[in-house]
Amino acid sequence: MFDNLTDRLSDTLKKLKGQGRLTEDNIKDTLREVRMALLEADVALPVVTDFIERVKTGALGQTVQSSLTPGQSMIKLVQSELVKVMGERNEALNLRTNPPAIVLMAGLQGAGKTTTVAKLGRWLKTNQKKKVGVVSADVYRPAAIKQLETLAQDLELMFFPSDPSQKPVDIANAAIDAAKRKFLDVLIIDTAGRLHIDDEMMAEIKELHAAAKPIETLFVVDSMTGQDAANTAKAFNEALPLTGVILTKADGDARGGAALSIRHITGKPIKFIGVGEKAEALEPFHPDRVASRILGMGDMLSLIEEIEQKVDKEKAQKLVRKIQKGKSFDLEDFRQQLIEMQNMGGVGTMLDKLPGMSSVPREVREKVNDKELARQIAVINSMTPQERRFPDLIKGNRKKRIADGCGQDLNAVNRMLKQFMMMEKMMKKLKAGGNMANMIRGIKSNVRGLRR
Secondary structure (H helix, E strand, O other): OOHHHHHHHHHHHHOOOOOOOOOHHHHHHHHHHHHHHHHHOOOOHHHHHHHHHHHHHHHHHOOOOOOOOHHHHHHHHHHHHHHHHHOOOOOOOOOOOOOOEEEEEEOOOOOOHHHHHHHHHHHHHHHHOOOEEEEEOOOOOHHHHHHHHHHHHHHOOEEEOOOOOOOHHHHHHHHHHHHHHOOOOEEEEEOOOOOOOOHHHHHHHHHHHHHHOOOEEEEEEEHHHOHHHHHHHHHHHHHOOOOEEEEEOHHHOOOOHHHHHHHHHHOOOEEEEEOOOOOOOEEEOOHHHHHHHHOOOOOHHHHHHHHHHHOOHHHHHHHHHHHHOOOOOOHHHHHHHHHHHHHOOOHHHHHHOOOOHHHOOHHHHHHOOHHHHHHHHHHHHOOOHHHHHOHHHOOHHHHHHHHHHHOOOHHHHHHHHHHHHHHHHHHHHHHOOOOHHHHHHHHHHHHHHHHO
């Protein structure tokens, strides 16, 4: 996410490192580069123009703190302005109403609306302990109703059936009545999408909105459409009283133009961001954290929150006690760590949130993917319990047998063992009084080790 923009901004802001102070002359080239970086990221021109002007005014008008270099001061300014462009702070869903709180989802076809309905339902259920129901009022795409039913069953959400022969307003009214009888906290209504905005579509969704009286009307938009996402959101906002936006497919968007344009153009907050295909790959949108990611500073707060929610604490504490007692970190422990990383949404999302990862070459980062995780787990699964406990046994014929057992070559086995040895060294550092900084350094060296 934001890879292109992160690389360009990091390179640009580094050039100010050798300067004694910020002047109009030495920031001129930097601002030109920042402007080009934002335009290449498909950020809307009015947003770029306003952003550059504010950074310039701030840079020339501020007194640089003695503790900061000019480069650091400029990074701080750019970060502050990025946060302002994206909306200052996370704006939570407003569910303060007599239950059920109605959430209406709108958007164009192909934006990932139906999947996002299910993801949002899961998020409300898991993080806010809400009883959630979902219903599809998309009578033009029969597969949409079945898709939502399947997702609801998988995530244990209440699903209210509907039929293409019904009117969307009738579907919504029936679901609201049923949700009241079931004492649900939230009902999420999926609506029909179109390939483009048209009068018929807008008239239908206006009628549906008037009947359902939702407390939240969320526009779901594909972030990969760049500034077009902001323009589409603006058109919807003129027809509907939108309360917020959900950006989808952000994991596939290396530019970030939509995230940086929507709030400025529509005045509506981005409330959630979709960062993958899995049901749990939906995060509240925190402008300050996203700004840090864009500038290559990572997002430790989100990473810590994910660890809190998704890591098996009992197993983690067991491993800590084992290491503290002087017992060695073995391949079974390493396997468990890999599984935990999978549970957290994959290694890509984790690396995106680690500070300093922008300094790791992109070709190296791209090699670290979920397929590599699965391959490493498969290698360990091909070992005997004794080999997992005593990795030093794994030599020669044993390596060949393990490679054959998991359908991979000897290089894959050697690569996994190398990764294990790096992790083993990191665990020894933690045992010897290491801290989070050591942990982060260890993970970075692990990533770099993939290319060797």
